[in-house]
Every structure is written in C-alpha cells, then in structure tokens.
Amino acid sequence: MQNESRDREHPSNSISHNTPDTKYHNRAPWKKAAASLSLVLLGSGMTFAGGYMAAHPRQVSESASNLALSRVNAAPPLPATTDPNFVTKVVQKVGPAVVRIDSSRTVKTQIPDEFSNDPFFQRFFGSQLPDQQQDRVERGTGSGFIISADGRILTNAHVVDGADTVTVTLKDGRSFKGKVLGKDELTDVAVVKIQADNLPLVAIGNSDQLQPGEWAIAIGNPLGLDNTVTTGIISATGRSSNLIGAPDKRVEYIQTDAAINPGNSGGPLLNYRGEVIAMNTAIIQGAQGLGFAIPINTAQRISSQLIATGKVEHPYLGIQMVGLTPQLKQNINSDPNSGLSVNEDKGVLVVKVVPNSPAAKAGIRAGDVIQKLGGQTVTDASSVQKAVENSQVGGDLRMELRRNGQSLNIAVRPGAFPAQVQ
Incomplete structure (x- = not known):
C-alpha cells in the first residue's frame, strides 16, 4: 500500500514506501482499496515566417491586433503582488529564524x-x-x-x-x-x-485558508546547502496520507511544487507575506514538483501538546475501512471469498475491526457501512479519520451506520492510539 518515499534525513535509516509486495497483486480490486488504509517547435518554419512578415507587414499587423484583443477577452491576468521583490523581502524577514x-x-x-x-x-x-x-x-x-x-x-x-x-x-x-x-x-x-534568548522568530499564518495557486516559498538546508530558497505555488490542499504513500501518518498534507529535497524536512513553507503556512516534510522519490508539507495549524496543535506534556494522545477507533462506491459494492458482492455482503451504495465500509479495540467494544462489525460520524456525513476513509482526530479520547462519538439494510445509532468511545496496532 506504500507506493512512494518520504523524505528521511538519516541516510542509513531512511524509510521508503516501496511498491506493494507481489502477494497483493492478485487481490480483488476492493481488497486493494482497503489495503491502501493501515500519492515549440522550431525549425524551417522560422524562415517561412520571417519571409511572410517581410512580404505582408499590414496583414501581420492586423493579425497581431486581433490576437491582442482576443487574449484580453479570453482570460484575466493573474493578480500580482505590489512588490516584484517580495521573495527577497520574505527571505530577509524569515531567514534568520x-x-x-x-x-x-x-x-x-x-x-x-x-x-x-x-x-x-x-x-x-x-x-x-x-x-x-x-x-x-x-x-x-x-x-x-x-x-x-x-x-x-x-x-x-x-x-x-x-x-x-x-x-x-x-x-x-x-x-x-x-x-x-x-x-x-x-x-x-x-x-x-535551545538555551538562548531574544531569538528571531517566524510569523504564523492560517493553513485553513490556503487555496491552490497561492505563492509558496521554502527555506531550508537541502543536501547540506544551508539557507537555500525555492519558490512555487500551492498545488493542492487536503492530500491524504494514504494518497501520498504514508498511511502510517495522520495528516492532510499541503502539496507544493516548490523544490523540496532531503534536508528541507522541518523547514518552513511560507506565503507571500512571509507567514509560515506549513512545515516541509515529504517528497515522492523519482518525481518532480511533488513536495508535501504539514499544515501549520496541525503542527501548532501538536506542538502545543508536546510543549505542555511531552506527548500527544490521538483518538483511535480500531477499524480498517474504505470509501464505498457502486463499483466496489459490485466487486465485493461478486467475490465469493470476500466474506462480506453490501447493500449500500454510499458511505464508508468497515472492512476489519481490531480485536479489543474501542470499535469492537462498541459492537461495530466488518461489513457495517458508516454514513455519519459525530453528526457529519462521511464518504471516504479520510473524512472518518478527520472526524475521529477531532474527537476526544474517552468521549462519546455518535455513529450512524447501516447493517443488513437496517439503520443503527452507536455510541463509540475513542481510546488513545496504541503504540503498536496489530
């Protein structure tokens, strides 16, 4: 289920997400989906064009005028920052921190x-x-x-x-x-x-307000090259950990095409105002323009707990799940070895329940289809994970699910994520 590599700094202890073992290749499609839980031409024409322009200057001028008008009508230009040297100013402002x-x-x-x-x-x-x-x-x-x-x-x-x-x-x-x-x-x-005072520090932005296309500036020490600056844009937001090949993480990553390399990990990703919007953390090996960063709102929430107690408690249910689609439903029902029978077209299918987990104690079973969690409609595994992460360890989390065509309301009490889940 792990298709790509995360950026790891210890070269002899790097963790890479390789292609799946061959034992997965013959599994049914729905099983593969479930397993992804636990990513000018130049040439002779130039001479012809030059000759045409020399022989027909008036027609070329008229064509150029029409082209200019059509471009204006086709699409508005992208908004520019007021200062063409904004990257330099961001680096001067944030670099010392x-x-x-x-x-x-x-x-x-x-x-x-x-x-x-x-x-x-x-x-x-x-x-x-x-x-x-x-x-x-x-x-x-x-x-x-x-x-x-x-x-x-x-x-x-x-x-x-x-x-x-x-x-x-x-x-x-x-x-x-x-x-x-x-x-x-x-x-x-x-x-x-570190033991020091009066240090320069960064300004923190709001990663919840990010939109694809915004400026992104990365500062770090890639491959030992200190104080390296790269720029790009926010390519996407809300990339699930499963999608980028890191299913063991609980992060909805920000994707950027600003160059990120080994050594950039832990460095800031900044907006055009010089505010930290994310922390650079991962790359996909062999790809270009695919870097991933932890949203600063997530990093701040976790760091506050680490500073206060030295540890973080993550709510945990103990289920393996996959977003349900009509095609997946058909694949499961047509597979005599699936051990499941699905009557629903939408929701999140529970594929496995960990023994003695909070989900098992609440009576959740494999084959159940989760439709609402904490009052919010869920359609994929990421939305369930997000709802669980936003809940409280030991609190009551209401779950609406379908089982054998019947609607059920279950109260499950999330536990603390165990050090090792079997």
Whole structure:
C-alpha cells in the first residue's frame, strides 16, 4: 500500500514506501482499496515566417491586433503582488529564524556468535576479525524554525528520531545544543529547545485558508546547502496520507511544487507575506514538483501538546475501512471469498475491526457501512479519520451506520492510539 518515499534525513535509516509486495497483486480490486488504509517547435518554419512578415507587414499587423484583443477577452491576468521583490523581502524577514539541525545517534551492531567462533570465518579474517559488538554513528541533517524568542524550535519528528545529540545552528553561525521536548510520529512533528534568548522568530499564518495557486516559498538546508530558497505555488490542499504513500501518518498534507529535497524536512513553507503556512516534510522519490508539507495549524496543535506534556494522545477507533462506491459494492458482492455482503451504495465500509479495540467494544462489525460520524456525513476513509482526530479520547462519538439494510445509532468511545496496532 506504500507506493512512494518520504523524505528521511538519516541516510542509513531512511524509510521508503516501496511498491506493494507481489502477494497483493492478485487481490480483488476492493481488497486493494482497503489495503491502501493501515500519492515549440522550431525549425524551417522560422524562415517561412520571417519571409511572410517581410512580404505582408499590414496583414501581420492586423493579425497581431486581433490576437491582442482576443487574449484580453479570453482570460484575466493573474493578480500580482505590489512588490516584484517580495521573495527577497520574505527571505530577509524569515531567514534568520530558520535553523539547521544536525543529529547523531549511536547504533550497536552485534556479530553473531556462529561467525565469531567459526574457524572457517577466523581463517579468512584472522586478526582483522571485528569485535562481537561494534558502535556505529549515524548522522543526519534537517531544518527547523524558531517559534518562540526563548528557543523553542519546530521540526519533523524523523529529523530527531532516536538522536543521542542534537545541534542547532543559526543563520548567524551560532550553535547550540538542542533538547527534544517531545515528538509525535503519527504527525511527524517535534519540538526542540535551545538555551538562548531574544531569538528571531517566524510569523504564523492560517493553513485553513490556503487555496491552490497561492505563492509558496521554502527555506531550508537541502543536501547540506544551508539557507537555500525555492519558490512555487500551492498545488493542492487536503492530500491524504494514504494518497501520498504514508498511511502510517495522520495528516492532510499541503502539496507544493516548490523544490523540496532531503534536508528541507522541518523547514518552513511560507506565503507571500512571509507567514509560515506549513512545515516541509515529504517528497515522492523519482518525481518532480511533488513536495508535501504539514499544515501549520496541525503542527501548532501538536506542538502545543508536546510543549505542555511531552506527548500527544490521538483518538483511535480500531477499524480498517474504505470509501464505498457502486463499483466496489459490485466487486465485493461478486467475490465469493470476500466474506462480506453490501447493500449500500454510499458511505464508508468497515472492512476489519481490531480485536479489543474501542470499535469492537462498541459492537461495530466488518461489513457495517458508516454514513455519519459525530453528526457529519462521511464518504471516504479520510473524512472518518478527520472526524475521529477531532474527537476526544474517552468521549462519546455518535455513529450512524447501516447493517443488513437496517439503520443503527452507536455510541463509540475513542481510546488513545496504541503504540503498536496489530
């Protein structure tokens, strides 16, 4: 179910989302959909054109006038900012608050006893035989941005994941030892603290108001090239984690064509006013112009909890689901091995219920079709996930569903997302 790669800074510990195992290839289409839960010609004509213009200047002039009129009538021009140097001003304003984060961690490797004690193995390596236990240091570089004058910095969780040491370097060259206040793997957000005062900080925008086509400016340290600036637009909003190949995350990503590369992770994505609208976090390997960022409203909500308690509790139901369509309904009902029978055309089909989960305790079954959650109509898995994420752990969440042609109202009490879901 994982088709692309996320940008990971530790090169020897990068997580890539590869193509599905071959065991999935022969599954029915509906099963594939469910599994995606747990993305001038130039040449001789130039000579002819030049000759025509020389021989018929009046006709060319009239044609050009008609063309100019038709363009005016065809489409209005895009609105421009009042300052042609707005990118430069944004960089000058925000650049000092963007930092480089260098992290390192020690990985212990163990030589199996059967190798170290094997005479054949010792014969070839002799005195060069490595110790049974060796330490290997992995290093990585990412980006971050300062959100408080006393040294709180926002970055990606994968930038500091497992780090023994974290070093934060400011644009002015000063370096500080960083402490990870907390990190949340489900949203890939982390907060780092350095001991400093009167630091430059970013201005925060509102990611809920973003529209495709708006300017996007990225600042970060891609591939070790500090303070790199790239520009583009907001290509799309609300990209689900499943769609971009990161089904283990709970984020509706912002898509941008501003160049993002390894090392940009954790850096800010800015609007034309210099406000942070998102945190750069992922790319699709082998693609161009496809970068993804965590909306700043999401990152702020998570970081506030990390700063307050060092952890984040995510509401959890424990169901595997897929958006229902008439075609999917037909595929399921025509598959004798599906074990399901569907009578509905719309809603979200429950494919599996995790044992002993909140959903199981509430009586939800595989084959149920969710139509409303928390009073809101749901049509796909992302809308259910969003409704659950906006609920409270331990609170009551009302669910309207259809089962065997009958309507049911169920109250389910979300639990805290477990460290590992089987």
